[in-house]
Amino acid sequence: MKPDLNRRLAAEFTGTAMLLATVVGSGIMGERLADGNIAVALLANTLATGAMLVAVILTFGQISGAHFNPAVTVSDALQGGIKWRDVPFYVAAQTAGAVLGVAAANVMFELPVFFASQKARTGSAQFLSEFIATFGLLSVIWGCVRLPSKIIVPFAVAAYITAAYWFTSSTSFANPAVTLARSLSDTFAGIRPTDAPAFIAAQFLGAFASTMLFRWLIPKLPGEIEDEAVEITVPRRE
Secondary structure, eight states: OOOOHHHHHHHHHHHHHHHHHHHHHHHHHHHHHHTTOHHHHHHHHHHHHHHHHHHHHHHHHHHHOOOOSHHHHHHHHHTTSSOGGGHHHHHHHHHHHHHHHHHHHHHHTTOOSOBOOOOOOOSHHHHHHHHHHHHHHHHHHHHHTTSSOGGGHHHHHHHHHHHHHHHSTTOOOOOHHHHHHHTTBOSTTOOOGGGHHHHHHHHHHHHHHHHHHHHHHSOOOTTOOTTOBOOSSOOBOO
């Protein structure tokens, strides 16, 4: 039986908090230890984030689907994997978890609980980067959930994000909740609050484009249950 909504929301909240604590905390640690070498700091940030993605998706995937991302949740609803009435609750849990994760990272490094980022991430190149980053993320998810062995999906998602940190100029936020939360930390992984709306718009556009592409590339087979959950880990039939 699929876990009830409260348990799924708790999983989304906790997993997203753990992910954001890693993203921001490893950015702070990497920057402090790199002694001005931005490439080394980014490498530390990338490896920690990729490792945590594998961990939290494996941990919470069987409970909530391990979305941790409003763009993934909305895309899953478009595919019939999650009921639309549950989407606002998922997004709220993800956003709250992301904010808590950032607060935890800031406090662990003796910084203010929240302080607005001053790191500029703006312009058409950044917008395109976020579109591509999120398009690629959803493409990996939609392609891999149909593989015979679903255990590979967490590793594929983590591998993609690890790569996208380096091939996109925006360092691949690819997540509206992550973007909003990272605006609350003026550290290595931050983003100015004024730049966040454009990132979020690009992310939703990228997710929608990928979802529509894969709806055409791999249409549902006749007779499949319409509300089959297409989750990051293991699809369920209800």
